[in-house]
Amino acid sequence: MLSTFHPMACIAWMRVAEQPQRLLYLAATLAVCTLAWVVLSAFSSPFLASRVGMAVNAELAVANAQTQNGSFPLRHALRLEEMPGVSAVSYFGLASLPCGDGRSSLSINAYGGSGVDSLLRGRGASQETLDRWRSTRTGLLVGADAAARCNLKPGMSLTPRDHLSGVEIPVTVVAILPGGGGALDDRIAYGHYDYLNRLMPDERSDQVLRARVVGENAATLSALARSIDLAFASSDPPLQANPASGTESALGRFGQVQALLGLIMVAMAICALLVWVTVLAHLVTQRRPSMAVLQSMGFGRGLQFGALIIELGAVVSVGALLGVLGGQGVIALLTPRVSWLLGPLRAPDWAFASLLPALLLLAAIALVWPALQVRRLKPIDHLQS
Incomplete structure (x- = not known):
């Protein structure tokens, strides 16, 4: 050879x-x-x-599958946190407080769950602001447009009556979030779910309007959505999970x-x-x-x-x-x-x-x-x- x-x-x-x-x-x-x-x-x-999913905050929006604007029990949101493939969950209830001028109102999304901090960082909150908000039970983080419309300043304490339940809700403005988070984000305020939930009457207690689920792997986000739909198909009410519009597009x-x-x-x-x-x-x-x-x-x-x-x-x-x-x-x-x-x-x-x-x-x-x-x-x- x-x-x-x-x-x-x-x-x-x-x-x-x-x-x-x-x-x-x-x-x-x-x-x-x-x-x-x-x-x-x-x-x-x-x-x-x-x-890429992490970079665009890939997430699922989970809502009541029967009624578009309906709520679902808090236990459903807590169960979401235990599902395989879920990294973090945040959920919120809703309150509507009158502004000082009496002609407009301030919508409060009261958030709870493991994904709240990352959500608020995405809205422009610094770590110092988050720490102060966490330590203030009645604290609100107010969007720039909502603060201008209702003439709210950091440190203000108010006791308005919720339009939806008629309950008085003492609140304290912790900080004004920087503008630019989006049209809706700038028009609302962020509160604590546990605090708001304790003040609600029995028929509105332990209810969640929406949940935000962040998956461990954005490449399998659609599969996670199907798993959530299947897991809650026989619940009362059933839940439906959909990729957030920005996530789906990206x-x-x-x-x-x-x-x-x-x-x-x-x-x-x-x-x-x-x-x-x-x-x-x-x-x-x-x-x-x-x-x-x-x-x-x-x-x-x-x-x-x-x-x-x-x-x-x-x-x-x-x-x-x-x-x-x-x-x-x-x-x-x-x-x-x-x-x-x-x-x-x-x-x-x-x-x-x-x-x-x-x-x-x-x-x-x-x-x-x-x-x-x-x-x-x-x-x-x-x-x-």
């Missing part, structure tokens, strides 16, 4: 020295394709969906981007295959006379085809190695720029696991035509020169 490998290697080296630019072109094509494969796989990998767009990146990866692989098939076919056609001369000197078809395999094996190895190293370098450069949204990027394991079979398939298809030409080779073909 060593006796045949040496002449194969010598012929391969001779061919590399003859047309290095053609082989460099093949290696560069493969390197670019491999680089794109590694980088695009990092962006199209499904694990990014959960990262994850939908990300899914479309993933599909587009997948198509780009396939297109680049096909382009690389066409380049290799075309260049190798032309290369073997050009070499046919010199190959016939070598055949007449005793270098048989098998020997020359083996030399071609060694030659292309070296090109594939160099191109793939440069592509992988370049792809990892590009990922390292992009990570600081996209980590705020996607977290640290990394090429998934399947990208590397599929690379070797893909390269072998590329080489096998590209060698079909050269193999046919070598098989038909005759010493008389040197006259074609």
Whole structure:
């Protein structure tokens, strides 16, 4: 075997020295394709969906399935916190207090549950503000528009009567939230569910208007919604979970981007295959006379085809190695720029696991035509020169 490998290697080296630019072109094509494969796989990998979900506060809105504006028992919300796949739950009851001018009212969403802090941070509350609100039983965090409309200032204490129940509800304005959270967010105030619930009459006690469920993995948010619907299908009343509009839109767009990146990866692989098939076919056609001369000197078809395999094996190895190293370098450069949204990027394991079979398939298809030409080779073909 060593006796045949040496002449194969010598012929391969001779061919590399003859047309290095053609082989460099093949290696560069493969390197670019491999680089794109590694980088695009990092962006199209499904694990990014959960990262994107975190960045857009992916959540489910859970409500009474029978009546659009109806409430449901607090025990349902507490049961949601125990379900598999749930990271946090927040729920609220509603009160409506008159403003000082008597002509408008202030809507209070009284929140409870494990996800309240993250929700209020999303509305612009600082940690210091949250701490003061937590320590003030009657505390309210008031949206900027609501504060201006009702002329509310931090530190004010009021005892208005709830429009919905007729109960007097002493409240204290802890802070005014910064504007820009959204039209609805700016027009309401945030209170404590436990405090409001204790003041409500029996018919409104232990009732929740809406719940907000944050899943552990945003990529399986739809499956979590179906699990909630099924778990509460026979409850009184049943519950219905739907992705929040912003979450559904963001994850939908990300899914479309993933599909587009997948198509780009396939297109680049096909382009690389066409380049290799075309260049190798032309290369073997050009070499046919010199190959016939070598055949007449005793270098048989098998020997020359083996030399071609060694030659292309070296090109594939160099191109793939440069592509992988370049792809990892590009990922390292992009990570600081996209980590705020996607977290640290990394090429998934399947990208590397599929690379070797893909390269072998590329080489096998590209060698079909050269193999046919070598098989038909005759010493008389040197006259074609």
